[in-house]
Amino acid sequence: MLLTFEVIAEALRERINSGGLMPGDALPTQAMLMAEFGASSLSVQKAMALLKQGGYAVSRPGKGAFVARGDTDTDVDPDNTGVGNAPVGGIAARVEALELALAQTLDQLTALQSRVEVVEGGTVGPTH
Incomplete structure (x- = not known):
């Protein structure tokens, strides 16, 4: 059984692969995806991270997330402004x-360390 963020990512990948969303198209906003899938903001963020890692999407600060182009290293400029072109589908999206x-992993480790401290009844310090 897929987790919510995996369901969201798969649905968006299918829309991209079927041509429902084309390179350069804006992806649905976080609020839209939360409403559509009944998901939390964290689930939507994780889904977007999967899409970016897989080279399906790229973010543009202040503009949102867009479908990446898989055949080149430059993104489409939907506003035709010549500003804000970003590399896609490759290193920038993966980074x-x-x-x-x-x-997210650091947050999980911090929470786990807190639980260990409670269970052990003491403090667990860093092992530097």
């Missing part, structure tokens, strides 16, 4: 997805 995953 962003990995940074998000790393931050």
Whole structure:
């Protein structure tokens, strides 16, 4: 059984692969995806991270997330402004997805350390 974020990512991949969403098209907003799938913001963020990691999407600060182009290293400029073109489907998308995953892992480790401290009845310090 797929987790909510995997369901969201798969649905968007299918829309992209079927041509329902084309390279350069804006992806649905976080609020739209939360409403459509009855999902939390974290689930939507994880789904977007999967899409970026897989080269399906790219973020543009202040503009949102867009379908990546798989055949080139430059993104489509839907506003035709010549501003904000970003590399897609490659290193930039993967770095962003990995940074998000790393931050989430750090949060999980911190929570786990807190639980261990409670169970042990003491403090567990860093092992430097």
